[in-house]
Amino acid sequence: MKSGSNLEKVLKAGHFAFTGELGPPRGTNAEEVREKAAFLKGNVDAVNITDNQTAVVRMSSWAASLILLQEGLEPNYQMVCRDRNRLAMQADILGAYTLGIRNMLCLSGDHQKFGDHPEALGVFDIDSMQLINMVKNMRDEAKFLGGADVEGPPEMFIGAAANPFAEPFEWRVHRLAKKISAGVDFIQTQCIYNMDRFRTWVKQANDMGLTEKVYILAGVTPMKSIGMARYMKAKVPGMDVPDEIIKRLQGAGKGKVAAEGIKIACEQIEEFKEMKGVAGVHLMAIEWEHKVPEIAEQAKVLPRPVMD
Amino acid sequence: MIVAQRKPFDEIKDMIKDYKKVLALGCGTCVAVCLAGGEKEVSVLVSELDMAAKLADTPIDVSGFTIERQCDREYLEALDDMVEKYDALLSLACGAGIQFLAERYPKIPVFPAVDTTFIGVNQDVGWYEERCRSCSSCVLGMTGGICPVTMCAKGLYNGPCGGTNNGACEIDADQPCAWYMIYERLSKQDRLDSIMKFTPATAWKNQVPRTVIQPGYTKKD
Numbered sequence: 001m002k003s004g005s006n007l008e009k010v011l012k013a014g015h016f017a018f019t020g021e022l023g024p025p026r027g028t029n030a031e032e033v034r035e036k037a038a039f040l041k042g043n044v045d046a047v048n049i050t051d052n053q054t055a056v057v058r059m060s061s062w063a064a065s066l067i068l069l070q071e072g073l074e075p076n077y078q079m080v081c082r083d084r085n086r087l088a089m090q091a092d093i094l095g096a097y098t099l100g101i102r103n104m105l106c107l108s109g110d111h112q113k114f115g116d117h118p119e120a121l122g123v124f125d126i127d128s129m130q131l132i133n134m135v136k137n138m139r140d141e142a143k144f145l146g147g148a149d150v151e152g153p154p155e156m157f158i159g160a161a162a163n164p165f166a167e168p169f170e171w172r173v174h175r176l177a178k179k180i181s182a183g184v185d186f187i188q189t190q191c192i193y194n195m196d197r198f199r200t201w202v203k204q205a206n207d208m209g210l211t212e213k214v215y216i217l218a219g220v221t222p223m224k225s226i227g228m229a230r231y232m233k234a235k236v237p238g239m240d241v242p243d244e245i246i247k248r249l250q251g252a253g254k255g256k257v258a259a260e261g262i263k264i265a266c267e268q269i270e271e272f273k274e275m276k277g278v279a280g281v282h283l284m285a286i287e288w289e290h291k292v293p294e295i296a297e298q299a300k301v302l303p304r305p306v307m308d
Numbered sequence: 309m310i311v312a313q314r315k316p317f318d319e320i321k322d323m324i325k326d327y328k329k330v331l332a333l334g335c336g337t338c339v340a341v342c343l344a345g346g347e348k349e350v351s352v353l354v355s356e357l358d359m360a361a362k363l364a365d366t367p368i369d370v371s372g373f374t375i376e377r378q379c380d381r382e383y384l385e386a387l388d389d390m391v392e393k394y395d396a397l398l399s400l401a402c403g404a405g406i407q408f409l410a411e412r413y414p415k416i417p418v419f420p421a422v423d424t425t426f427i428g429v430n431q432d433v434g435w436y437e438e439r440c441r442s443c444s445s446c447v448l449g450m451t452g453g454i455c456p457v458t459m460c461a462k463g464l465y466n467g468p469c470g471g472t473n474n475g476a477c478e479i480d481a482d483q484p485c486a487w488y489m490i491y492e493r494l495s496k497q498d499r500l501d502s503i504m505k506f507t508p509a510t511a512w513k514n515q516v517p518r519t520v521i522q523p524g525y526t527k528k529d
Contacts, residue, residue: 082462086509108469111461111479122462129466130509145509163470168491171468174504178466182506190470237471237478 002139002185003157005102006074007046009307010280011186011215016273017280018301019076019188019217020044020292023053024064033059033067036289041073043296044283045304046103048188051078055115062096069100076159077101080109085125086134086145093135097154105159105188106131129182132160136183158183162216163190164201165240173204180213187214188282191221191232192268194240202277211277218272221284222295223249223261262295269299309429310338310402311436312345312422320353320398321360323419327396328367330357332421333387333409334374335401342436344422345400347374353400353421370398378405384412391416444513450502452493459486465507 001008010017020040025032040047047068051061058064065075077096079089093104108128112120126134126145134145135158142153160179164172176187192198198218205211223229226249233241245264252260265283272278281301285292296302314320324330332350340346350372361368373390375383378401387409391397396417399406403424410418426438441458447465448455457463461479467487471478477485494500 108462108464108471110471113461113479124462124464125512126509127462127464127466128469129506133506133508161470163472166468166470166472167474168488168495171491174500175468178504178506182466237473237476 003102003155005046005157006307007076007103008157008185010045010305013305013307015280015305016301017045017215017217018043018296018299018304019046019048019280019282020289021048021050021282021284021286022064022068022289023050023286024059024061026056026058028059030067033064034071037068037071037073039289039292041071042304043292043302044073045280046074046076048076048078048105048282048284051080051107051109052083052115053110055082055110055112055117055120057116062092062099062101065096065101066099074103075101076103076105078105078107079131080107081124081127081131082109082112082122085123089126089131090134090138090144093138093154093156094150097156102155103157103159104135105161106135106184107161128160129179132158132179132184133182140183157185159186159188160184161190162187163238164192164198165190165194166238169197169201172201173208173210176205176214177208177210180210184214186217186279188217189219190238191219191284193232193245194242195268195271197240199275202275206277211279215279216277217280217282218268218275218278219282219284220265220268220272221286222258222265222288222291224258224288225261226250226257229261262291262298265295266299269301309341309427310404310424311342311426311428311438312339312400312402312424314344314349314353314400314422315420317356317360320419320421321357324357324368324396324398325366327417329369329394330371330396330398331391331394332357332370332372332398333378333400334372335378335399335405336374336376337379339400339402339405339422340374341430343434345402350374350400353398378402378409381408381412384408387412442514443510444518445510447507450507451490452497452499452502454486454490454493456486456490459484459489465510 022036049061049065061078065077068075106128112122137143138150139153142150162176229246232239249257269281272281332354334345334347334350354370354372357370377383391413398419398421399409400421406420427440428436428438443457460467461477468485472485475488477483
């Protein structure tokens with residue numbers, strides 16, 4: 001065991017993992033975090049806590065992660081490279097571990113241009129790949145990036161993102177390999193809609209032996225509406241939404257689009273359960289946390305395994 | 309070369325409003341080539357300031373002069389006898405030239421008339437693009453001659469990020485993704501091996517004022 005986190009135990013035991021996501025509030029209302037957490041409790045193995053997602057200021061990821069711990073859920077603490085330099089990042093990693101956080105997701109972060117402080121300085125002292133490597137060296141070698149010894153290494157389960165769709169497609173699997181060599185333990189992918197492309201990517205990863213070295217959790221976001229599908233197709237960089245998805249939602253009929261979106265997501269999850277090289281699903285039900293119990297039920301991923 | 313842009317006129321006018329005799333100083337090198345601070349731009353600025361002063365009925369005596377390089381003592385020397393007659397200097401040189409000027413004449417207030425913008429290339433007369441952040445640790449050999457520090461909006465050394473968008477950067481569809489270009493170029497050169505390896509965290513060398521002493525330098529008395 002690298003961290004002993006619930007997520008690591010679930011994956012190591014060979015269970016099909018199921019993780020969720022929660023965005024902290026744009027203020028100090030802890031109750032809002034607790035309310036969202038209540039929908040996720042018992043339905044997922046760990047919950048990603050976003051870090052100033054879309055470059056918009058929110059309650060810090062580690063603070064919202066601690067609220068989750070208080071509520072009896074396991075957080076997956078997200079950290080982006082945009083807002084902190086290596087000193088601040090390592091300090092936060094030590095603090096987070098000390099207070100009980102055991103999973104981390106290492107990300108570059110959306111460019112500050114998109115957020116509520118577009119004129120901010122983007123730090124990017126290190127990139128997501130270097131962040132993975134930094135956490136791994138803190139954990140396994142008990143060394144800070146600067147070379148000094150860490151007293152009491154932070155035993156984090158190290159995660160990262162992967163986008164199986166962005167061009168150049170041939171490079172995607174090599175980038176995954178690079179993250180593995182940097183030291184990642186698990187991957188949560190970008191939201192998947194183009195199943196053909198995802199199947200190809202996973203097959204490449206299988207063929208290169210990568211899926212034996214890393215746990216891949218397939219990213220799923222149910223479409224709430226046709227507008228959302230169109231927006232994701234046209235406006236969200238790195239997102240690949242085939243026309244068939246939009247057509248299917250259009251064909252669902254008035255008042256039934258969201259249910260169709262959930263149905264599509266559950267069909268995907270069914271396929272991921274059987275797909276070689278896929279170890280679980282990461283459900284990003286953005287501002288739709290109250291639907292998670294229903295989705296988990298319908299996707300037949302309940303009950304979640306209880307680990308020692 | 310170093311590329312600069314002239315500051316908005318009102319900002320310049322406001323900076324020198326308390327001075328009666330001002331010398332606008334151009335620089336004949338980089339900023340002249342990029343049409344921001346050479347002889348021609350100095351004369352345009354002097355005329356504009358003159359006209360504005362006349363319209364507002366606030367007399368101000370503005371003259372212009374351009375030297376070859378404001379970042380070089382050899383050329384600054386030509387100003388020694390001239391500047392004493394002015395109560396402020398307005399420099400159209402890059403930030404380095406402005407500082408060297410201010411350093412040479414510490415009793416006279418010096419104001420910038422341009423914003424120094426980047427180290428870049430000349431795409432056409434009047435069209436310039438950034439290419440270098442002078443980071444002191446060049447990786448262009450690894451990245452196929454495309455700078456990830458400058459050309460990637462996040463300065464990633466192990467790109468591209470998840471925001472790469474069919475060859476464009478997530479910040480703007482018209483901004484090419486540096487790492488997409490790096491991949492394409494290295495792929496055509498059959499050199500993808502170069503970016504397969506993990507690039508460790510950068511040892512930043514540009515966090516303090518830098519000095520270069522070339523091996524051939526000999527200290528003069």
